[in-house]
Amino acid sequence: LGRDYVSVGNYTDSYFPADGIRFIAVNDSIDSEEGESEIAPFKNILNEMYARDISKKIRSSHRLRGNMGEPLSQPPYGYQKSPENKKKWIIDPEAAEIVKSIFKMCLDGKGNETIARILQEQKVLVPMAYWQSKGLPRGGKKTQANPYRWCKTTVQKILSQQEYCGDVINFKTYSKSFKNKRRYDNDPENWMIFKDVHEPIIAREDFERVQARIANTKRRAPKPHNGQKSIFSDLLFCGDCHTKLRYHTNTINKDIHYFVCANNKVDYRGSCPGRHYVRADAIEQVVMLELRRMAEYLSDDEDAFAELLSRKTDKEILKEQKHCEEKLQKAITRNDTVSRLYEKLYEDNATGKVSDEWFMQLSHKYEVERMELKSKTTALRKKLSESGKQQQQRESFVLAVRRFMQMDYLTAPLLRELIDHIDVFETEGTGKNRTQRIVIYYRFVGYVEIPAAPRHPHYKADTRQGVAVEYLTEPKTA
Structure with a gap:
């Protein structure tokens, strides 16, 4: 029958009879010519309940996998799945060179439209056409007449993908319901970012410079006669x-x-x-x-020049270190609190004070928070340990x-x-x-x-x- 009892009921009770359409469901032994089926509405409800339950389990599974750092999406242009381990990404050398050239052109001051035009003139396949030429399945529009016609939005998307630094970013989008297939953009604060998981194509410093340039660039290309x-x-x-x-x-x-x-x-x-x-x-x-x-x-x-630069940067380093230390201490304190709450929840479940259902929900919540705090403390400790980076920047x-x-x-x-x-x-x-x-x-x-x-x-x-x-x-x- 169906998994949306409202829509199925509307068709079987109103639309099909009004338009003289015969409805047959072989597996459920239903034929509209034999009269209305009293059991059909209940089967529709049960089917929807089953679909909702499956959706919850899949969401929970995705959440756990995503929190563990496993990529939940297809690798972006420039990467491919490893033949030995499908959960790992490796560099696609041919596409990676195009990605590097796009970032280089952006750092040289070229805009998205200019970059797209240059790629088209060089007869570089757009990502979808490239994947098709390699026999790789990808979702998206596959009917573009010119396989070399790059769009500035494609260039913009490539320049904004942090995955090229070697990171895995999960939960960038979400769906509101199993009935609604549309994906919505998630707030960046809800993303899970795992740094240095795979080999980078773009240096992190170059990526950050590109993001800073993009954030400050909103202008049309100058007219040719204006130089x-x-x-x-x-x-x-x-x-x-x-x-x-x-x-x-x-x-x-x-x-x-x-x-x-x-x-x-x-x-x-x-x-x-x-x-x-x-x-x-x-x-x-x-x-x-x-x-x-x-x-x-x-x-x-x-x-004297080195001493001048040192005086300028040391003050900023101390300020940043103090801020990171405060955030790290708060994260450590909260992590200890979550651990104690988890232990108490386990004891309450063992003594029967908390049901198994509540135990599963709350334990999952605490586990997710614990993983987030672990990732946060690791990042802060790494930031504090990189105090020598300022010296490299000065050099x-x-x-x-x-x-x-x-x-x-x-x-x-x-x-x-x-x-x-x-x-x-x-x-x-x-x-x-x-x-x-x-x-x-x-x-x-x-x-x-x-x-x-x-x-x-x-x-x-x-x-x-x-x-x-x-x-x-x-x-x-x-």
Whole structure:
């Protein structure tokens, strides 16, 4: 008959008789021409109860498997199931190279649409077509006419999948009922994340850099006649309202490119009173001068430069360690409490104070919480043990500065390796006495105050006749 007694009842009692349809259920010995069956409604109810019970058991099984770190989904593009163990993922070399190239293009400053176009021009099969060519079963649309036509949403999904770092993430989606097959997105706080389970395709640091870039990137591709996208896009922020600055090209003189606050009142009906207008060529000159000052300071006195970076990062390390230690202590205390509650529940069940049904439900609840606390404490201990990572970050920063010393011009990858963001403030003053503050915050260390270097005074530019702007690089003082 069926497993949804409401729908089956509607068909057998109303729809079939009204439309003259004969209904036969061979296994249940029911034929609508022999008259109504009094037992059929009860069988429908029992069938639904059976389906609901099976659904509960399957959900419980999935929950236990998911909490143990077993992947509950198919491996993403770039991975495949291991022939020896279907519960393990191994790298698919051919697809993994495409994944690496997608992340590299993103770090080089290319957008999702540009990446998709490049892959299509290179005749790279889309994931579904690739799986079909390998004879791998996958759910999803299989009727796309052009197997090389990549969509920007596919690129976006690949760039957002943490599984490429070697992690397993379970419970990203859920269903509300066994009757409703639709999957709903789960809140990230309900995910179960198991790190370093399989071999990574993308380094975790590169993945985090891509996520930071994605979070700060919401813009259309520039029009061809306006020139290439600026390498400073996504790095400039308003010093007052902290909104990103948007890149523009002058409508009359196409050689003039500039940035303005995306939240200013004049252009975008925002809340920021000033436009924070700054020329793109001025930004480039200011950044070049500051990086040269830093490079020369490193070259002149490497020990002093290392001590300067150490003073900047040690304070942040101590603050983060204290925060992690507090969270770790709370997790350990709660874990001890859960263990005591579990022991008491077992004793109450043994003495008959708690029924077997309640014991199974509560014990499952405590076991899930215990597994979550175990995962949390492990992650916190690992974070505390990685105190030496800050030293590695400082060394990476110094290496990036050294690479800049060997280059004659700035590139997007080098900028994103060195700079976290740049704050641009509103221009002050009038005429040739105008000043504008541009403050650079570097990765891992924030703002770095380089000792005075008379060889490199502040950059000053004549923006138009009778108007000159001097660009200051020190933060505002309270």
